[in-house]
Amino acid sequence: METFLEEVNKKIHGVPLQACYHCRKCTAGCPAASHMEYNPNKVIKMIQNGQKDKVLNSSTIWLCMSCETCITRCPNQVDIARMMDVLRQMAIETGVGAHEKNILKFHEAFLSSIKFGGRVHEMMMTVHYKLKSGDLFSDMDIAPSMFLKGKLSLLPPRTKDMKSIKNIFEKTKKI
């Protein structure tokens, strides 16, 4: 049976995680490390140790903002940013879900907006996110001034060829 490490390496499709010699340069440059329960290099160690449940259930993989500083500075070109994408996708596909539920709900609201019109409509996406997450009252202080300053448009934009958009979502669907 495939180990967790083999599974992740296959999906990263690049330099294998074994190339990491834990110099911690990724963690030193990571802007989110201080908010994470496990540092980026610790995640690599945990994957090597086969701690699949702990890794996929961690908040760390969702707090990574894909700033790509880690891969830029890694002396061995280990693509940690891609690894985080792979881990998030595994958490979704295996039904573990997201430890940081609202982060995933935001991504889902964003994608729903594309599915609906081909382009993102910020206001509709925000309403969708708020209903899904239950986070109804955040940013209520900013919203009116954004609206008055014309930052939020009322009419949703639309791509004409919606069939091609539907096809893309249908054919790339994983679960």
Next chain:
Amino acid sequence: MKVSYYPGCSLHGMAKEYDQSMKAVSRALSIELKEVDDWSCCGASAAHNTNFDLSIALPARNLIAAEKNAMDVMVPCAACFNRFKMAEHHLKADKDLKARIESVVGAKYQGGIAIRNPIDVIYNEIGIDALAGKVVKPLAGLKPVSYYGCLLLRPPEVCEFENYENPFMMDKMMKAIGADVKNWSYKTDCCGGSLSVSKTAIVVDMCDKLMSAAKEAGANCIVTACPMCMANLDMRPSPSMRMPVFYFTELISLALGLDGSKETFKSHLVDPQPLLSQLRLI
């Protein structure tokens, strides 16, 4: 010169100031823009966080549409630029993926056009001297720090941005239009990006750090080329930390005395007009 233009969702929404000033500046610098026909969203962070194939297919649809114009495609939004470059990178490196994505999109990807951001186009195609030659109102007294963020620069072998650890193109442009651009060490730090709504406290923390570094450098404003950086820096810092933030094209438009250049300042959340009028720039 003539380029295809991919505005992306932000430039038709919250970043409309970027779209308006980009178009005005392009006209003034004789960069002719032809919008990509029936474009759609690039998928941004949401797609690559959740589904790899989707994150390649969404920009691929637009790249294929842009190829019909047979011109380089200019992508002002740093997030869209990053996703376009990432899709190009993977499609060129992985034949199986290319075949799979072509069947998803229903068209062939040729890979024959370059994906460019406007900093690169203005700096390398128009040139700093030509830009400086068009200035009618040097931005004396304006002290910006240039903020490049993440998505224009990284990963470096994908984005191919010049001097990715200490970029300078935007700094030189600001100097060319008469601003007293300040040096700082946070040009390429992250603003918190897509966590702005779903994990706001972290983003406030990151933006406060940037603002305090900008103040320490002696800046009175920040200049950016990314709608996400703009939104976060304009909206998220703690009230005592805020300062005006501009798209670099808004400042070029002002210095070149272009029509409508004052209009875009009205939609900023941190009003830059008091600073600009105090400096007699508006």
